[in-house]
Amino acid sequence: MYFDGSPRNPRRGRGRLAALALSGFAFAALGLGLGIRAVDGGPADAAVEPAAATAPAPAAPDPAGAPAEVPAAPKNTMSALAPPYRAQAVHKVVLEMTEKTVEIAPGKVVTLWTFGDQVPGPVIRLRVGEALETTIVNKTALPHSIDYHAARIAPNRAFADVAPGESFTYRFTATTPGVFMYHCGTAPVVHHIANGMYGMIIVEPAEGLPPVDRELALVQSDFYVSDTPGAPADDAKLMSGIPDVVAFNGYAGQYKETPIMVKKGERIRAFVLAAGPNTWSAFHVVGTIFDRAWIDGIHPENLNLGNQTLNLAASQGAVAEFTLDEEGVYPFVTHDFTNAAKGAVGLLKTEGAEGTMSH
Ligand code: CU
Numbered sequence: 001m002y003f004d005g006s007p008r009n010p011r012r013g014r015g016r017l018a019a020l021a022l023s024g025f026a027f028a029a030l031g032l033g034l035g036i037r038a039v040d041g042g043p044a045d046a047a048v049e050p051a052a053a054t055a056p057a058p059a060a061p062d063p064a065g066a067p068a069e070v071p072a073a074p075k076n077t078m079s080a081l082a083p084p085y086r087a088q089a090v091h092k093v094v095l096e097m098t099e100k101t102v103e104i105a106p107g108k109v110v111t112l113w114t115f116g117d118q119v120p121g122p123v124i125r126l127r128v129g130e131a132l133e134t135t136i137v138n139k140t141a142l143p144h145s146i147d148y149h150a151a152r153i154a155p156n157r158a159f160a161d162v163a164p165g166e167s168f169t170y171r172f173t174a175t176t177p178g179v180f181m182y183h184c185g186t187a188p189v190v191h192h193i194a195n196g197m198y199g200m201i202i203v204e205p206a207e208g209l210p211p212v213d214r215e216l217a218l219v220q221s222d223f224y225v226s227d228t229p230g231a232p233a234d235d236a237k238l239m240s241g242i243p244d245v246v247a248f249n250g251y252a253g254q255y256k257e258t259p260i261m262v263k264k265g266e267r268i269r270a271f272v273l274a275a276g277p278n279t280w281s282a283f284h285v286v287g288t289i290f291d292r293a294w295i296d297g298i299h300p301e302n303l304n305l306g307n308q309t310l311n312l313a314a315s316q317g318a319v320a321e322f323t324l325d326e327e328g329v330y331p332f333v334t335h336d337f338t339n340a341a342k343g344a345v346g347l348l349k350t351e352g353a354e355g356t357m358s359h
């Protein structure tokens with residue numbers, strides 16, 4: 001938990017020391033050891049576990065200058081479709097916190113810390129008036145926690161650190177509709193977010209959102225890749241604030257390589273989150289204008305009409321609704337183009353479109 005190291009909670013203080021001590025290559029060794037552990041968290045496990053289990057040990061950079069060998073690891077790609085709303089008075093979510101070694105951009109293999117064995121963590125969706133009961137299960141060697149921006153709750157109680165091997169459950173009732181971030185709040189928070197511990201929670205108004213033809217969930221985040229393949233985030237790069245990779249949904253340019261297929265004229269609703277830890281999103285879809293958008297809270301008074309770009313600080317979420325009026329290939333980007341060049345770019349392609357587009 002990131003507010004203080006109160007002497008009333010000595011476990012929290014030790015957690016911070018442990019996290020700080022385990023920096024650099026020590027993290028790499030730790031990450032590898034945990035990366036090959038069997039986990040049973042997310043739906044992607046079956047697909048990724050064999051590759052992770054056979055990944056060779058990451059080699060330290062050769063002092064003579066030879067490039068370190070990059071271990072084989074699965075691509076950290078995922079569907080861009082938002083999960084549908086499912087009515088439940090109490091939504092029960094179990095999130096195993098794991099470590100896994102994956103590729104986040106071509107040739108860039110890192111160890112990530114996860115919620116639900118995936119980065120970003122799973123999209124959680126409920127409505128105002130419903131409760132969310134989360135159980136976090138810490139399968140790593142470091143303390144972790146979960147901080148929901150959608151909650152009105154005492155952080156020192158709910159967002160407390162959970163020691164390795166332990167689990168913790170808490171519940172809150174959603175009061176405010178919007179697109180919110182959740183993340184690990186264990187110190188140093190910047191490391192826990194940079195290593196992948198974040199996700200999106202969508203709180204719909206009590207009466208729900210009006211139906212549309214297609215819903216997408218896009219989480220933009222920034223990565224600070226170590227020179228040691230397979231290691232967690234590089235401390236010095238992270239403190240510089242200049243990322244190597246900026247991605248939607250965990251892999252640089254994944255929807256440029258495999259465009260998101262849509263239909264001409266259909267109504268598309270994109271839920272967008274700028275997870276950071278540091279980098280903002282200037283979310284923009286080339287070739288259209290957002291008819292309606294909300295930033296953070298989904299209230300009638302927050303309705304934005306006619307945005308070209310959404311200005312999302314790290315942690316902010318948004319809903320953007322739009323149509324693509326001609327058959328074609330429509331890039332979506334952060335219009336902070338240095339970060340688009342680092343991977344925060346994708347394509348929406350209508351079913352009748354020919355060819356592709358580089359942007
Ligand atoms: Cu954490």
Ligand code: CU
Pocket residue numbers: 147149183315
């Ligand atoms: Cu936060």
